[in-house]
Amino acid sequence: MQMNPFFNGLARRHGLTALVVSASLMSACAVKPPLQEMSEARSVVKLAHEMQNSDPALQQRLQAADSSLEEATKAIQAKLFETAKRKALAAKREANSVIRILNSEKK
Numbered sequence: 001m002q003m004n005p006f007f008n009g010l011a012r013r014h015g016l017t018a019l020v021v022s023a024s025l026m027s028a029c030a031v032k033p034p035l036q037e038m039s040e041a042r043s044v045v046k047l048a049h050e051m052q053n054s055d056p057a058l059q060q061r062l063q064a065a066d067s068s069l070e071e072a073t074k075a076i077q078a079k080l081f082e083t084a085k086r087k088a089l090a091a092k093r094e095a096n097s098v099i100r101i102l103n104s105e106k107k
Contacts (some may be wrong), residue, residue, distance in 0.1 A: 015090045033076050034085035041092040043071055048095040058098050065094035 045065050052062055072087035 004011040010082075028070065031081070033079075033081050034088055037085050037092070038069075038072060038076070041088040041095070042066075044092045044099070045069055045097040048098040048102075051099060053102065053105075058101060061094055061098050065091045065098070067091075068094065 002019055002028070034061045045062075048062055048065065052058060068091035072084045072091060077086035
């Protein structure tokens, strides 16, 4: 079954328009580096390092936070801002968990 050439061309043009609009919206979301997330992650990781004790499990979690922070930095350098944001948030989350555990041990 052959489609009317007018509708065929129309569908192609709107399909292309939808593709261009989608690509523009996706790129607009990740145009800026996640500077706030990186700053917060660095601060929390630094605080966790200052509070750390000799517990091997906590040291392992802190190393994971360091690793995520390093990966976030590399992602920013590669202009992979969404990846950088995810890694920075992961580093912050891991460091916060170390801080919570250390604070609970002090009580």
